[in-house]
Amino acid sequence: MRLVFSTGDIHGIGPEIILKSVLRLQSENQTYMAVGSLKALEYYRNRLDLPVRLQPIDDTAAIRTLTQQYGVLPVLSVAEPDAIDPGTISKSAGEIAMRSLEAAAALCRDGICDALVTAPINKEAIALAGYRNSGHTDFLATFFGVPSPIMLFVDPVSLLNVALATIHEPLSRVPGLIRTIDLDHFFISLARSMQRDFRLEKPKIAVLGLNPHASDGGVMGDEEASVIRPCVERLASSIRLEGPFPADGFFGAKRYRDYDLIVAMYHDQGLLPFKVLAFDTGINVTLGLPIVRTSPDHGTGFDKAGQGISSERSFYEATMLACTIARNRMTTP
Numbered sequence: 001m002r003l004v005f006s007t008g009d010i011h012g013i014g015p016e017i018i019l020k021s022v023l024r025l026q027s028e029n030q031t032y033m034a035v036g037s038l039k040a041l042e043y044y045r046n047r048l049d050l051p052v053r054l055q056p057i058d059d060t061a062a063i064r065t066l067t068q069q070y071g072v073l074p075v076l077s078v079a080e081p082d083a084i085d086p087g088t089i090s091k092s093a094g095e096i097a098m099r100s101l102e103a104a105a106a107l108c109r110d111g112i113c114d115a116l117v118t119a120p121i122n123k124e125a126i127a128l129a130g131y132r133n134s135g136h137t138d139f140l141a142t143f144f145g146v147p148s149p150i151m152l153f154v155d156p157v158s159l160l161n162v163a164l165a166t167i168h169e170p171l172s173r174v175p176g177l178i179r180t181i182d183l184d185h186f187f188i189s190l191a192r193s194m195q196r197d198f199r200l201e202k203p204k205i206a207v208l209g210l211n212p213h214a215s216d217g218g219v220m221g222d223e224e225a226s227v228i229r230p231c232v233e234r235l236a237s238s239i240r241l242e243g244p245f246p247a248d249g250f251f252g253a254k255r256y257r258d259y260d261l262i263v264a265m266y267h268d269q270g271l272l273p274f275k276v277l278a279f280d281t282g283i284n285v286t287l288g289l290p291i292v293r294t295s296p297d298h299g300t301g302f303d304k305a306g307q308g309i310s311s312e313r314s315f316y317e318a319t320m321l322a323c324t325i326a327r328n329r330m331t332t333p
Contacts, residue, residue, distance in 0.1 A: 005116075013300060015040050018312075019048070039081065040081065053073070088302070098131050119296075140286060141289075144289055187241060204242075208243060292322050294325070
């Protein structure tokens with residue numbers, strides 16, 4: 001099995017956490033490589049005195065013959081900077097991040113690599129570089145022609161798993177989207193992905209309400225009564241689906257421990273409790289793509305870049321999960 005890392009924003013902590021993860025990865029059955037800037041990886045390796053040997057790859061044909069060696073990271077360079085300035089937002093870093101992502105995604109699309117683990121990018125930097133995507137998920141959805149990917153967050157420590165019904169949307173748009181998106185298709189696709197990728201035969205899914213207190217019987221909105229609850233009831237015979245629950249009480253009472261997965265209606269409703277519980281260990285998984293893609297659930301960490309103090313735990317866990325999902329897909333009939 002071959003895994004590829006996109007190097008992310010080279011002015012952030014991405015290169016550091018990749019290099020540190022390489023020192024923890026030991027397996028005879030997987031090989032790991034990076035795509036992006038060889039110069040940036042060399043810069044951080046030397047600056048932070050990390051004992052990783054970087055092995056340049058000249059073309060994609062060489063990838064198929066890679067063998068894993070401890071402490072060695074093969075690197076395919078697709079773009080190089082004129083200078084490296086940790087902790088700064090720049091057009092050059094944004095362009096390198098996206099070229100890295102595109103090349104790594106293509107390796108998976110073409111069957112050369114089996115899974116993609118992405119280091120963090122900065123939305124402002126990629127906008128300066130002329131990209132209009134809101135992030136990894138949006139770019140990969142466009143690249144693979146997938147209209148509605150699902151953003152899932154997994155924590156192997158607390159066992160909290162959160163999926164989002166809407167992704168990076170302004171709060172003002174969320175009620176309208178909940179009324180117009182195909183929630184039935186969303187839940188069916190989500191359950192199938194959990195069965196295939198996580199080997200959960202019948203995942204137990206909790207659905208959060210949209211409004212405070214899940215609208216308190218219609219006092220604060222009617223999306224629960226008119227949209228969410230009818231969907232839950234329609235699918236209850238085929239999917240283990242329960243709700244809608246008031247989000248605050250649900251997390252406050254730690255009811256997430258009773259479910260395999262929680263579905264939040266919008267970004268902050270699900271991500272706020274998730275990051276409180278799993279900031280250092282959380283993993284972002286994009287479901288619905290024809291490839292396996294995971295990433296650490298944190299940003300570029302410009303305030304820590306180049307200092308050697310960033311934890312690789314989330315990136316390492318994302319790599320381990322990518323291996324598991326890829327293996328599950330390979331062995332699913």
